[in-house]
Amino acid sequence: MTHAPNTLLVNPTITSRGSARFPLSLLHLAAALDRTGTSRIVDGNIDRDVVGATLRAIETERFDAVGISVMGGPQMAPSIAVSKAIRERFPHMPIVWGGYFPTLYTDTALSAPYVDYAIRGQGEESLPELMAALGRPDRDVSRIGGLSWKHDGDVVHNPGRRFSLGDSGIVLPYGKLGDPRRYLAPTFLGRRTAAHQAAIGCRFRCTFCGVAAMFGGTTALPAAVRLERDLSYLKHGLGADSIQFFDHNFFDREEDMVPLLEVMAKLELPWWCYARSDALLNLSESSWKLVRKSRLRMAYIGAESPSGAMLKEIRKGTRPDQTLEVAELCRRHGVIPELSFMVAPPQNTEEETLHTFEFIRELKKINPQSEIIVYIYTPLPEGSKHEKDRGKRASAPLLDLDGEPVIFPATPEEWTQKRWVDYACHADAPWLSDDLRRYIQDFVTVLRCRFPTVQDLRSPPWAKRGLSAMASWRYRGRKYDKPWELNLANRLVRLRLPQVSGL
Template identity: 30%
Template sequence: MRVLLVNPGSEVNPRFNTYAVFPNGLLFLAAVLERAGHEVKVYDNVVDRRKPVDFKDFDPQLIGYSVLTGPDITQAILQSKEFKALYPEARIVWGNVHPSCTPEQTMAEEYIDYVIVGAGETALLQLIDYIEKGSTQPAAIAGLVYRENGQLKMNERASELKNLDELPDPAWHLIDVPKYWQVSLNTSRGCPFRCTFCYNSAFHSGYRGDFSAERIVAQVEHLQQRYGVKFIRFFEDNFTFNRKRLHRFCELVIEKKIKLKWDCEARADLSEKDVDLMARAGCVSVGIGVETGSKRLLEFLKKDIDLDVMQKSFWNIVRHRIMPRIYIMEAVPTETLADYQATRDLLHKMGDTPYFYMRFVPYPGTPIYYYCIEKGLIKPPEKLADWPHFSFNLATRGNLSEVPTEVVTEAFAEYARTYGPRRVRFMWRYNKRFFLSMVKNPLQFFGAVKELIKNTLPVMFNKNTSEAPEIKVEDIRTKKLAETQSEARK
């Protein structure tokens, strides 16, 4: 069968295209389908400027979409309708997180023929077998959502593949590798922890499987030999969870003397031994989901981690000249001014590290999503097309917390205003090697120099200087009290 696999991309912000990463899920699907003898093309709309009409010669018989909650949905809807009009005999299949969490609402759209819930490798093969030969009936395909005599049918979720070594390598040959900002690998699926805001909690399936360290190294070597890759981002929820695998991977890179720089996402519980091995194996940056500096809020979010452990892990990373990438989440349900200030205090204890600021958005299927509905904090979108607007509004203007909206708004303004200076100053203080290494990348280096001259030199050597006025909890309380008293006098 001729299969077209599509990453819809987003028209919300064209700058996202600059930071495109491999559509790894689609590349795994493509490899599995090719191994079974099917003809496959990958259409990544993030970097590929073709339109649905440009696939006339290929004439796809099945078009599979990978759809995340957010602006991707708008493009996926528009493209699916256009594909259906151009290729009326083709079957449209949606998969990935959003349709997996909202299968009934997704299937309410008549142009979508099927939804696959969860991992799609086996289900998609069986679905194609049914369409081509009729030998596998829809009711027998785990994870499939379909229509039968006008009625919606939902099969049980498919069991996950534990040993990812059984999968072929991603079909990298189907994409134009140089167009991507970063080469990325996905070496594991899921996460064993139970954070209530994470999409993994919607599936209740924990850590679902991984590649062995030996297989990861083999993929790295192939990418280096075929594409001259020098930097890889391990683009997954928690690359470091399986410590035995992490250590073996690092040891193999060191033993084989592989010249590689890499980046990953990790839980903030890395030991001195972990970080030492990672640094010696070429790790240059680690992303950590700190979320908040409030112990109470960490417990509410079920992060299952101690603040002291996070700080110790953070400084382990910094001491080994690895650049930390901290994620902070604001406007979380039940968050108070005290919680807000606790986060600021934690960032200060972390050397005023640069951080990525995100307003809280409840994703469908997660425990905190249902909490928000129960408490009347949100009204879920009634139609598939409403989800991008819902998510975008919360991500840019939403506030489901008890923190005054003006404080949340100022927090984002502070983040936008100070991220560059924070990053340059932090590198200069704690990781001059990382800062100076940017000379090898002229665009990156001159961008950093411009940032340094414009924003940072006046404050770099003054440890007591802050780039933005500190928002004090007591100041806000005093302001609110004055406003209340003023209203009472009226």
């Protein structure tokens, strides 16, 4: 290959066109690839025929490899479909999988005949190095950090690569998306909400978290000048009036956050982010003043459990009393806490679930505006954890309802089965009984009808008030079982589900 490498980057369909946000991971990869070559992006959330759009791109332009971003859950099936179509039509085209799925399940990804290379963790350095290697006569990829590949039928895992934020001066090539304004969407934050990621990674090592498995407890914050440049472009260049931050944990150490909060306070764009209760509780009054001026509307906080023992077991690093405190703190400062909980753990499944429901009720008394997200606790397999964390804590084996060990899928195709899509989306688990599954669903129905989310712009206010009134007696009396009238009303109103659709 004497020419500069050209890479096709594909984001398989994972959401509706109306819910599409900037494919930030591919934009970062494109910026890195374009330093030594060229790239093009196909976004399946906009180009609904992602297979056809990908094949047309390869037919009309010469590419040296196709990089596909793959996340578990609903993105698995379209990822497989586009990979198979490329392999069938262009059998010699190298196919590279990157993102959460091949990072967590590398051997599973490479078991597929349509995946040639898998990048573990960040790809901004590994993918350009792979593209350069594919252009050399020997095609030697053995020294590329973070890369896994096939050699004579065996899977080879190169050593991991150190985490890096990369060039702080990077400018994302939004122009590769056509008209980037079509990614701005109406949300409760504003009429034209833009997605952005400032920091990458998280310095905490929660054992259940894919971010910890991918980044190994490291994080990197942007320079304030870069954040101001990026957000100014979104605001003044594209017309964004609000920001949804995709940072894995926006609030880190206060001294590092103050310069970023000053930028946000200057721009005054209403925003949403992920946060931790301990980080928010540790902010000084002067920093909270900046938070208020910056117009933070909602913070998504992983409360996870009211059990101190469970929080310690999963290495969360927070306590139940901090969850209660942060709900009150957010109320005082005009920030809505969006608190997520993981119910139905493998041990003490029913007891822990009922305890969590009572804790949620206590939270709603402290701050009725608290938004509650309920997930099923679905821990990562031991082999999917970051290499730093594997084997460090002896945890009880995962058993299904029959007491048999849970066997995770060995192929990408198996991960498309509904039960494993649900597992990846924290919607079901093999140890969950039908009765408890139904009880959880009924509780969530009563809760979300009694306290409709502010994120729901579709349902008229009168309908939400009516549902709240209908659910009040059930919530007050803890009568969650078989809320048939709420299920019937929901067919007409169809309240938004943040845990499914996000903002």
